[in-house]
Amino acid sequence: MSFPPCPSCKSEFVYKDQNDLVCPECAYEWNPQEILAEETLTIKDANGTLLGEGDKVTLAKDLKVKGSSQVLKVGTKAVIRRMVEGKDHQLDCKVDGAGEMMVTAKFVKKA
Numbered sequence: 001m002s003f004p005p006c007p008s009c010k011s012e013f014v015y016k017d018q019n020d021l022v023c024p025e026c027a028y029e030w031n032p033q034e035i036l037a038e039e040t041l042t043i044k045d046a047n048g049t050l051l052g053e054g055d056k057v058t059l060a061k062d063l064k065v066k067g068s069s070q071v072l073k074v075g076t077k078a079v080i081r082r083m084v085e086g087k088d089h090q091l092d093c094k095v096d097g098a099g100e101m102m103v104t105a106k107f108v109k110k111a
């Protein structure tokens, strides 16, 4: 039985420990099921365009920053750092002028 190479260092000497795969070279541990789930994430922007990690987006509407009076204007640029599955705030973004924050996918447009 063979396992996919380590996602961190590409080592092929991966072994299985219960439900997780473990890399003996860099000590990275991951769950192959979770990686599979992430690959099938289909998160779409305001126009129905599929979004991916690393994509540059702009805000499709004015957004209030939670816990402050700051408002991010429509057209503000952001980069998607990570995507998570959820009802809202699927995008972990780095937003120009606001830093890292969670943004709802349908409130952005792919740049």
Ligand SMILES: [Zn+2]
Pocket (backbone or CB within 6 Å): 006, 007, 008, 009, 010, 011, 023, 024, 025, 026, 027, 028
């Ligand atoms: Zn590794």
